[in-house]
Amino acid sequence: MRAFYLHGARDLRAAEIEQPQIAADEVLVQVRATGICGSDLHYYIHGRNGDFVPECPFVLGHESAGEVVDAGAFTDGLPAGSRVAIDPSHPCRTCAYCRQGRYNLCPQMRYFGSAACSPPQDGSFREYVPVQAHNCHLLPRALDYRQAALLEPLSIAIHGVGQAGSIAGKRVLVTGAGPIGQLIGLIARHYGAAHLAVSDIRQSALDLAALLWADQSVHADDPAAVAQAAGEGFDVVVEASGAPAALQTAYLHCKAGGTIVQLGVQGGPVELPVNLVMQKELTVRGSFRFAHVFPQALDLLVRRQLDLVPLISQCVAFPDLLAGFDAALQPQTIKVVVDY
Ligand SMILES: [Zn+2]
Ligand SMILES: [Zn+2]
Numbered sequence: 001m002r003a004f005y006l007h008g009a010r011d012l013r014a015a016e017i018e019q020p021q022i023a024a025d026e027v028l029v030q031v032r033a034t035g036i037c038g039s040d041l042h043y044y045i046h047g048r049n050g051d052f053v054p055e056c057p058f059v060l061g062h063e064s065a066g067e068v069v070d071a072g073a074f075t076d077g078l079p080a081g082s083r084v085a086i087d088p089s090h091p092c093r094t095c096a097y098c099r100q101g102r103y104n105l106c107p108q109m110r111y112f113g114s115a116a117c118s119p120p121q122d123g124s125f126r127e128y129v130p131v132q133a134h135n136c137h138l139l140p141r142a143l144d145y146r147q148a149a150l151l152e153p154l155s156i157a158i159h160g161v162g163q164a165g166s167i168a169g170k171r172v173l174v175t176g177a178g179p180i181g182q183l184i185g186l187i188a189r190h191y192g193a194a195h196l197a198v199s200d201i202r203q204s205a206l207d208l209a210a211l212l213w214a215d216q217s218v219h220a221d222d223p224a225a226v227a228q229a230a231g232e233g234f235d236v237v238v239e240a241s242g243a244p245a246a247l248q249t250a251y252l253h254c255k256a257g258g259t260i261v262q263l264g265v266q267g268g269p270v271e272l273p274v275n276l277v278m279q280k281e282l283t284v285r286g287s288f289r290f291a292h293v294f295p296q297a298l299d300l301l302v303r304r305q306l307d308l309v310p311l312i313s314q315c316v317a318f319p320d321l322l323a324g325f326d327a328a329l330q331p332q333t334i335k336v337v338v339d340y
Helices: 038-046 151-162 179-190 203-212 223-230 244-253 274-279 294-302 318-328
Strands: 002-008 011-016 026-036 063-070 083-086 128-132 136-138 171-175 195-200 216-219 234-239 254-262 283-286 312-317 335-339
Touching (some): 002 318, 011 318, 026 318, 063 128, 136 294, 151 179, 151 294, 171 244, 179 234, 195 203, 195 223, 216 223, 244 254, 244 274, 312 318
Parallel strands (some): 171 195, 171 234, 234 254, 312 335
Antiparallel strands (some): 026 063, 083 136
């Protein structure tokens, strides 16, 4: 079968490898769709994702859905032919964090397509993946593989909005209108945010946000426009860009007593206006991956509470993965989905 290995920055190579064996707790899934994520792009461009540096070549890709082709011991619940979305989290399930239910913080987490662990965990830019049965979520016929591939970033967004506490009735700013920012906006709208503003430097991304969920969209390069949009300040700022300038916006325009949720990955150390945290008694919360919300994300799509199709800018065939990465790097692109 074919797999694409990342060997370093801008060095993604196809290889023919053996089809993987499944362990006792796994099924074999033929991948049918995988989204290209911002973290895949970080690894691709820089050879690393923030603090995570791969020690050897590995397979990226963690936003996936596919078909069970070998059910192993799970012929009752996940027979061959089952259509499934894949939760890429593989926590140890025994450490203190796992036992507290915060398995996204598990130090032994093996996350598909991630170099946060050693050795890095291969992901799903390969034709077949072994997946723990526990991580397979059955899809109804009506939900196509492409949308199902977006359940992982949707779960990230649900967790991120959840980190702000209750969002209902709040004035919210989302900095960054990439795929995660767009999903954050859709989720915040769904859960009752009173007013949603968005900032980005890309007009096309702002236009899409304005079409789908944003009450107000402002150019991040225009501080006067951002200040005008902020007015008395936002109750919640969700930082989903990873741009250093967006941090200044977030800390400046979050109102006293407000909450900042940090989702964006910074390329390196940044300066933070911590006096504003002190003076305004800001709450700053990180948001890393997700825990327990994958079924909630699936439920929202199955009940058609959200439409993610407008976020899919382009689809490419699996052998053209490199073209998919190039497309994903274009500023007008929101999400590229790879079809197998
Ligand atoms: Zn992702
Ligand atoms: Zn654990």
